[in-house]
Amino acid sequence: MVKSAEILAVGGAHIDRRGQVSGLYVPAASNPGTMREDVGGGVFNALRSTVLRGVSASLLSMRGGDAAGDTVSRAIAKAGIADLSAVFLDRTTPSYTALIDREGELIVGFADMALYDLAFPKQIRRSKVREAILAADAILCDANLPSAALERLVSLAAGKPVFAIAISPAKIVRLKPVLSNLAVVFMNQREALALAGLDGAASQRGIVDGLKRAGLTSAVVTAGSGPVLGFDRDGMFAIMPPAPRKVVDVTGAGDALAGATVAALLRGMPLRAALREGVAAATLAIESADAVPDFTAAAFMEALALVPDVQEVA
Numbered sequence: 001m002v003k004s005a006e007i008l009a010v011g012g013a014h015i016d017r018r019g020q021v022s023g024l025y026v027p028a029a030s031n032p033g034t035m036r037e038d039v040g041g042g043v044f045n046a047l048r049s050t051v052l053r054g055v056s057a058s059l060l061s062m063r064g065g066d067a068a069g070d071t072v073s074r075a076i077a078k079a080g081i082a083d084l085s086a087v088f089l090d091r092t093t094p095s096y097t098a099l100i101d102r103e104g105e106l107i108v109g110f111a112d113m114a115l116y117d118l119a120f121p122k123q124i125r126r127s128k129v130r131e132a133i134l135a136a137d138a139i140l141c142d143a144n145l146p147s148a149a150l151e152r153l154v155s156l157a158a159g160k161p162v163f164a165i166a167i168s169p170a171k172i173v174r175l176k177p178v179l180s181n182l183a184v185v186f187m188n189q190r191e192a193l194a195l196a197g198l199d200g201a202a203s204q205r206g207i208v209d210g211l212k213r214a215g216l217t218s219a220v221v222t223a224g225s226g227p228v229l230g231f232d233r234d235g236m237f238a239i240m241p242p243a244p245r246k247v248v249d250v251t252g253a254g255d256a257l258a259g260a261t262v263a264a265l266l267r268g269m270p271l272r273a274a275l276r277e278g279v280a281a282a283t284l285a286i287e288s289a290d291a292v293p294d295f296t297a298a299a300f301m302e303a304l305a306l307v308p309d310v311q312e313v314a
Contacts, residue, residue: 005266006056008132010124010153011142011165012041012116013061013076013085014094015068016252025101039075040096042142042165045252046186048079049259049281050140052295055266058082058132062119065089084132086123091115094144104286105224111168113144120149130156138163138183138266140258143171147178154178163262165255169194179215184232184271186258189223204229204313208236220261220275222254228279229313232271236313241279242306244286257282272310280304 019035063069076083094113133156142165166172166187172195196210208231218232227238261278280303284295
């Protein structure tokens with residue numbers, strides 16, 4: 001696509017709380033564990049990986065005029081991302097709380113993000129946003145935006161590549177009006193099934209066919225420790241993620257994968273090669289307590305060397 005790319009991300013940048021159960025998880029009971037708080041959000045997590053892979057980035061999100069909002073602002077600056085976000089002094093900064101078991105797998109997530117639904121549709125219409133889109137080489141968004149805001153964003157992008165992150169099975173359907181205009185959509189298997197209108201028994205081929213019927217021309221579907229599935233106009237393929245040396249927390253691994261993959265695409269790599277870089281970033285995220293670890297170039301290349309070659313799927 002382009003070299004020395006400038007990417008504009010539009011979507012979630014909020015407080016992430018992750019509580020991990022110390023022992024065996026017992027439903028409907030008090031479970032001992034630990035709680036930690038960080039700044040996360042779909043596009044923010046992804047964008048940190050993108051920046052670490054050498055792409056210049058700016059971010060438009062929404063936050064409140066509270067202490068949590070100040071924390072988000074500092075995290076964006078620390079990541080080397082230009083902050084174009086709107087601040088609403090009378091509102092609470094959005095947050096996401098994830099409860100995970102002792103193996104690092106998600107038990108349940110809770111999203112308190114009413115500000116996104118309220119503010120994004122109006123903010124997308126500001127001249128400041130139009131100027132930022134004009135200056136960018138590509139757009140990265142997530143389904144924290146309501147459909148009306150996504151439609152406006154894609155319209156303003158005017159042919160520039162727009163990448164999207166699904167966020168959840170409930171929110172991915174917000175992408176439906178713009179699916180045919182998206183370069184690549186990143187999702188997990190549950191989100192793919194929701195978008196394609198399929199049940200859990202669907203095969204890989206069935207999932208891809210369903211996503212194509214929905215209007216997608218290219219997508220990446222993760223499945224935990226299972227194969228990462230991709231497709232584009234050249235066909236369908238899969239990458240088996242390497243076994244991590246340790247599993248600390250799977251939260252944010254999909255975002256890290258999306259960010260590193262997008263960075264590689266913007267350096268001109270085809271999706272198959274770019275996705276190997278995404279898998280490497282996801283592996284580093286799983287092995288770290290941070291949703292997107294501050295990996296060095298050497299650590300990244302070491303992780304990339306462990307990622308298997310792409311396998312074409314008939």
